[in-house]
Amino acid sequence: MxxxxxxxxxxxxxxxxxxxxxxxxxxxxxxxxxxxxxxxxxxxxxxxxxxxxxxxxxxxxxxxxxxxxxxxxxxxxxxxxxxxxxxxxxxxxxxxxxxxxxxxxxxxxxxxxxxxxxxxxxxxxxxxxxxxxxxxxxxxxxxxxxxxxxxxxxxxxxxxxxxxxxxxxxxxxxxxxxxxxxxxxxxxxxxxxxxxxxxxxxxxxxxxxxxxxxxxxxxxxxxxxxxxxxxxxxxxxxxxxxxxxxxxxxxxxxVEKDREKNNKKIDKLRKILIEKVLKNIPDTVLNTDILNALPSHAHFSFMGTEGESIMLALDFKGIEVSTGSACASGSLEPSGTLLAMGIKPETAHGSIRFSLGKENTIEDVDRVIKYLPGIISKFRKMNPLYKK
Ligand SMILES: Cc1ncc(COP(=O)(O)O)c(C=O)c1O
Structure with a gap:
């Protein structure tokens, strides 16, 4: 795969x-x-x-x-x-x-x-x-x-x-x-x-x-x-x-030699990713303030979901991302960073971080958009507390 x-x-x-x-x-x-x-x-x-x-x-x-x-x-x-x-x-x-x-x-x-x-x-x-x-x-x-x-x-x-x-x-x-x-x-x-x-x-x-x-x-x-x-x-x-x-x-x-070129490329892809995710997945919050952030990061909260499940479902499709919550450590505590930013625990729980690199392409972004909306929708249907 x-x-x-x-x-x-x-x-x-x-x-x-x-x-x-x-x-x-x-x-x-x-x-x-x-x-x-x-x-x-x-x-x-x-x-x-x-x-x-x-x-x-x-x-x-x-x-x-x-x-x-x-x-x-x-x-x-x-x-x-x-x-x-x-x-x-x-x-x-x-x-x-x-x-x-x-x-x-x-x-x-x-x-x-x-x-x-x-x-x-x-x-x-x-x-x-x-x-x-x-x-x-x-x-x-x-x-x-x-x-x-x-x-x-x-x-x-x-x-x-x-x-x-x-x-x-x-x-x-x-x-x-x-x-x-x-x-x-x-x-x-x-x-x-x-x-x-x-x-x-x-x-x-x-x-x-x-x-x-x-x-x-x-x-x-x-x-x-x-x-x-x-x-x-x-x-x-x-x-x-x-x-x-x-x-x-x-x-x-x-890094020094290629920084400008890589930053430009990564930032462009990141903006496309953000635009497509927000357009295709309702009830999504972008936690990265792109005016004050690295060009590589796009961190989202998908309301009514749980970050670790999304990460595993994407992994099943060969797409590797990271969860915003500390579930990897076996704890269900939401990320301290998100809480410090004033994000509510229930929002923080449904978080995923995309961090882009110099070898990513538009095809990679398209693969995310092919699978992610369906994954989010499926998890929301399984969540009796999610009403939208
Ligand atoms: C901000 C920050 N500091 C420190 C570390 C630890 O770095 P290392 O893996 O080289 O020990 C990381 C790793 O993710 C990090 O993101």
């Missing part, structure tokens, strides 16, 4: 150009980048070349890049590593209500340890409320972590504006952004964004899984969570994932 893939927010296929670059480092050039012999030095050279690519992409120095296993690790290292480094000081940290669990869970953990946490609300379009952020800042605040773009509805956060705001506060507040979802579509110049730390991940940008990077502005506090191998200036011990790191370096180069 032909697979129609609309779940690029979850992961992307590795670009063939990226794969080609990676392949030698699995076999012929398999050295450990920490070894001093020639095979090791060759691997180390490849790691350093990739570090320069990532640094160029972020407009920073290559000394400011740490390779990790992905954004979950980058986020954990930053949040816990700063607190560890600033041990003994009275602390208050700020984040938003719509962050990924790899931010929310470390924050929750720190809260249990007695650190004060403020969660900034978002507006109805999924964009953080800057006024609430301003009010939340106090003299004990040491860290603000706000994602660059949301993974569910795709809302883009005003990172540069927050960076400016924090730079004017008369004590240092470190600023981290989780740029995992933004990297494909948005410029990631850390100087223009005004961030001290930035997380990104290979597999969201047509690179490999299990590799990511963390930008740490020179002089910013950070203490390692993982000890042992002394790699990455002692900040992230563990044998280098050389093929992964090489793939990440190539992936960011391609």
């Amino acid at each position: 032909k697979i129609t893939y609309f779940d690029h927010s979850s992961t992307t296929p590795v670009d063939k150009k990226v794969l080609k670059e990676m392949l030698p480092y699995f076999s012929d050039d398999f050295g450990n980048a920490s070894s001093l012999h020639s095979l090791g030095r060759m691997a180390a050279k490849a790691v350093e070349k990739s570090r320069v690519c990532v640094a160029n992409f972020l407009n920073c120095s290559s000394d400011e890049i740490i390779f990790t296993s992905g954004s979950t690790e980058s986020n954990n290292i930053v949040i816990k590593g700063i607190i560890k480094a600033l041990d003994g000081k009275k602390k208050h940290i700020i984040t938003s209500a719509i962050e990924h669990d790899s931010i929310l869970e470390p924050y929750a953990d720190l809260k249990k340890q007695g650190i004060e946490v403020t969660y900034i609300p978002v507006k109805g379009n999924g964009v953080v409320d800057i006024e609430s952020l301003k009010k939340a800042i106090k003299k004990e605040t040491i860290l603000v972590s706000i994602m660059y773009a949301n993974n569910e509805v795709g809302s883009i956060q005003p990172i540069a504006e927050i960076g400016k705001l924090l730079s004017k506060i008369n004590h240092k507040i470190y600023f981290h952004t989780d740029a995992t979802q933004a990297v494909n579509a948005l410029p990631c110049d850390v100087k223009k964004l005004g961030v001290d730390y930035l997380s990104l991940s290979g597999h969201k940008i047509y690179g490999p899984k299990g590799v990511g990077a963390l930008f740490v502005k020179s002089g910013s506090p950070l203490k390692a969570l993982q000890l042992g191998g002394h790699q990455e200036k002692n900040l992230r011990s563990g044998t280098y994932n050389v093929p992964g790191i090489v793939g990440l370096g190539r992936a960011v180069e391609l």
